[in-house]
Amino acid sequence: xxxxxxxxxxxxxxxxxxxxxxxxxxxxxxxxxxxxxxxxxxxxxxxxxxxxxxxxxxxxxxxxxxxx
Numbered sequence: 458x459x460x461x462x463x464x465x466x467x468x469x470x471x472x473x474x475x476x477x478x479x480x481x482x483x484x485x486x487x488x489x490x491x492x493x494x495x496x497x498x499x500x501x502x503x504x505x506x507x508x509x510x511x512x513x514x515x516x517x518x519x520x521x522x523x524x525x
Contacts, residue, residue, distance in 0.1 A: 460501050460502070460507075460511070461510055461511060461513075461514035465514055466510065466513060466514060469513060469514070469516070469520065470513065470520055471520075475520070476510075476513070479509075479513060479518060479520065480506060480509040480510050480513060481506070481509075483509035483512060483513075483518060484505040484506045484508070484509045487505040487508060487509065488505055493508065494512050494517045494518075495511075495512070495515070495517070
């Protein structure tokens, strides 16, 4: 089973495209500066992309809606 589930993530983020964009940007930030928003022992994933998805799932990354 993949954690976090795509269904839970899509309740937070509107589209799969936006989810990929957000998680990729956050993954690159983790790679660049090494800053994690949770203690390293709390992450289930060892890879940065999985950690970024976990942060989205936990609500640590807020998604701003575009103003029209």
